[in-house]
Amino acid sequence: MAKTEKKKIGLTTRIFISLLLGAILGVFLHYCVLPNDAVQNILVDGVFYVVGQGFLRLMQMLVVPLVLCSLICGASAIGDTKTLGKVGVRTVVFYIITTALAVAVALIVARIINPGVGMDLNTLEVAETQIATTQTSMVDTLLDIIPKNPIESLATGNMLQIIVFAIIVGIILAKLGDKTQIVHNLFQQGNDIMMEMTMMVMSLAPIGVFCLIARTFSGMGFDAFQPLIKYMFAVMLALVIQCLGVYQILLKVFTGLNPIRFIKKFLPVMGFAFSTATSNATIPLSIDTLERKMGVSRRISSFTIPLGATINMDGTSIMQGVAVVFIAQAYGIALTPMDYLTVIATATLASIGTAGVPSVGLVTLSMVLTSVGLPIEGIGFIMGIDRILDMSRTAVNITGDAVCTTIVANQNQALDKEVFNKKEAELEA
Template sequence: MARNKGKKKMGLTTMIFISLILGAVVGAIINTWFMDINVVKNVIVEGVFYVIGQGFISLMKMLVVPLVFFSIICGAAAIGDTKTLGSVGVRTIIFYLFTTMVAVAIALCMARLINPGIGLDMSAVENVSTTVSSSSTKTDMSIVDTILNIIPTNPVAALANGEMLQIIVFALMVGVILAKLKEKAQLVMNFCTQCNDIMMEMTMMIMKVAPIGVFCLIGRTFSELGFSAMVPMFKYMITVVAGLGVQCFVVYMILLKVFTGLNPFKFAKKFFPVQAFAFSTATSNATIPLNIDTLADKIGVSRKISSFTIPLGATINMDGTSIMQGVAVVFVAQAFGIHLSPADYMTVIVTATLASIGTAGVPSVGLITLAMVFDSVGLPVSGIGLIMGIDRILDMLRTAVNITGDAVCTTIVAKQNNALDVEVFNKV
């Protein structure tokens, strides 16, 4: 029994992080002593590392369109149901979308301030001429053209070509209509829900080979760049953590104080056990029961409010994930030397906000939707391999921020609907 418990401790997060370290060490060793040997360079680095690494990236790209399509349909269907809750549903959704847009904007500003990708020349590792060309084409488009381009003239073609903004718009409309029709379209709703479950299971299956994929991607990168790649990766990590800190301890607490008048420090102290649980599990869905109980017993929020807003938040409110995506966009763009225009940044804000609707509250799915955000501004999806190992650590922090946003929103909505017991909140 003791041996089995010992094996269980080696979770996917640990394995991916170990793969990241091993890949960096092996790659740096190859770069220092063995890169001049043709067998090592051509067979191991450009052969084994390249094929396995790119194969893993292809598996991730395979998931993007069907996963986003079906998960956003299910998320939009949940939003459609909020009409029965009147003002509570409307206020909740507006708050969630607003804080997500703020989160992405903070991430982009922090990334532009710290410049995590400067000093990492990925052009030495991979030829991205086609991607740069695609990006330069996008930068010539005006904001008006960008907005018009999100309306699909042919949804089937959008799905086939991976036009993610168009897919999101079409999926949102389908989801809202399914929610409106209810029993009349129950068969289609069941089909979409089952397809979403299948894609989630497929995501979990592919993530099981992530340690191998990360090892090969990082190993090839460090074989070409050596330890010079380490500093930008730590800058990326610091940038994400800084963005999460601003969102959690500044934005949320200011909103809480302004709209409820409650003491943010007392709220943070009472809510800390839920954050710790979210950090340890790295899944928003697992924290739903504890979140609802804590809000009711310690904050004073009516369960009639929290039983709706918390599960909805676990579905559509992913501010921490959006911060990671915003920083990752700037990091990879700088690493590949790709210029992003103001229109591109607006596209990132819109795409990351809409993508949060379809990001399930389980570990690692944010990386899949990150591929969609990259695609919207013409960035190479292979850049995800650079941050995947570190991202597994940051995922735990992101989850804590996500569920904090859900709780703050719920408290504000409860206060505005006279469903908050202040005496319970003030009780020691």
């Protein structure tokens, strides 16, 4: 009698189940248990907070060495510096264009919905805003990309400087070839070690995601959304248009691939990004999914995905675009067409170098508001509900990175369409 093999539940499925269960428990605690000091202190601010933040710290621990090794290996694997230059330029141009499109979509949606019109500011509980607004010139911003001390950049986690240093090292390794084989092997083995460490940390993802989501929802009642429901709706609608509309049209036009199949295969990564609200944490999962399910060569994705996690923040730019209109309307300040163009330019530039960590978009929003003369105190109106929007826009950020990577891979004959067209069951067989 033949044994029937019990099908093992995959990691991504377990993450989704944990996300759902965490949300259900969080909502239950909020409405049926809290406020209860024992539950709040021991469970919500104790167990959930420690385990959830511990998991995020483990993921953040991986980011700097993983980005360094993967970018060096990616740049050196492309080999020919001419090809590397083409890939780099295409990737950056694509990221900048999609970010500008994202801000434009956000402004159009916000102007149609008018989230701030008729808002009584006295009914809003304004969170205290302590946001640094140190102004730096464009020249200083550009110069700051070049590291004075790469060791310091690695220690402080300055991602743009790390990327520049890693790409230069990768180009030199590719140019010198066999002369630097030992150093090349060192970074290649370092990359293998980091990927293995990532898989170890990822095995804890269901527990970490459960605690993060449960704590988030336990502190967010649906009543808190009511004063800002139009703002939330505008942001979510713009995110959906960008993710399911703009990206998928670009994917179809430039590759001819089926957008629905792409979304189905990439959905688990989007779910993971949603639960952690950090683009950097999804880097290894994105690279792995693109290779196994989409047929994207790792030599392309190991270059474009870490780069995208740093400079491609379309979801964040969408939030900033809607927030500008919302705050302007709430304060009764009229914006001119030139102001809207300024917002598009500033939000696009602000997304470059934005750290892929939770809620950083609120910090760069101050720069966008200042560019059109809006009071940064307006950020306080949206801080209370930003967490759920932050989770959603992170999912959009990493989807944009994946679409760009797939398009660039296709243009460089590094995309296996047979793998992409296979069903997931066939890939796992």
